[in-house]
Amino acid sequence: MRPFAPQDRVLVSPRYLAGAGIDRLADAIGPLVHLFGWPSEHDRASGRISVHSPDGSLFVNFNPRHTHGHWWSLAHHEPYWEARFTRQTPIEAIAAVTQALPQLLGDDRHIDRIPLTTTPPSRRSPN
Template sequence: MSGFAPTDRVLVSPRHLADAGTDPLRDALGPLIRLFGWSHTHDAATGHITLDSPCHGAFIDFTPSNPYGPWWRTSHHEPYWQAQFGRHTPIEAIAAFTQALPQFLGDTRHADRIPLSTNTLVECARLNGWDMTADAQATVFTSADGHCVLTHAPHADRRWQIQHRLADDADTAWFASVTQATPARLSELEADLLQRRTQAEAEGRIGEIEGIDLTLTFLRAKRDETQRRAQRPAVHLGIPARRRPQESE
């Protein structure tokens, strides 16, 4: 693609071969800010961006300075889950995910401008020529060219995982995943948030500190609830005895 400038917009097919784009704020986060009123912070020096939904049920963290881990994190409360996207994840995929969040949270404004697919995952795979295999542990969808693999393992910590890479080309490698809530995972996220809060406090980012504090409150409440449920003793109701029919006198 040497005939194009770095800022040129081009169409790439299939979409999983695309890259992360040049303006994540406009492409993936802009609609949430402009159309739905999500509060946000932006550190121009590092490119770090955070968004908080009006109902405080979802929180987005974009960290482009992370050299190896995910650049995008979306956390949801009640029930708790977190979605992560790597550096080279196509911006179309991330934008489709973030722009669906308001409707998921019950905000139906602009639903006519952001239509959601009604097809099931199996139907989408079939329409795009993806192969599907399944066993007792997971269902695996593979793109027609074999470069992109989506795995659904309902009992794993990372229920959904997507991995993509062309042979011998690290720049085409990207990943995405959605995790379920576990006490260990919640504790790990709390430690990460505390570290980010310390850094934000040292740099005087007041708005970001408030968002992190709110997320910590939800996170700790969810962790405590998960631990309480795990400690509840099992209730044995027993097996009802069969009643003998009464003999007629």
């Protein structure tokens, strides 16, 4: 097995080693703001961060003081759907979802940097 390069992406196993990743919020929010230009708001007093798509149809909220531990909320308005993640959810999993959001809205400017697969895991060939 070859050693991993700094730019290689890997999955963490066992799951508990990944952790919530509070120090890596930029992995989940950064691409939306810096690559795709999504507007954001940050309330430093509460730690709450809100990011929304340019068309206002999709919202990503991070709230580390949520009373039930649901730190992350992603919501789309038409059609309506919502995803919530607790403070225990590995940041890698949250980043995988948030980085796919622009493409789901039809923005494929950075498709080479954030590739999506259309093949279910059960049909992928082993490496």
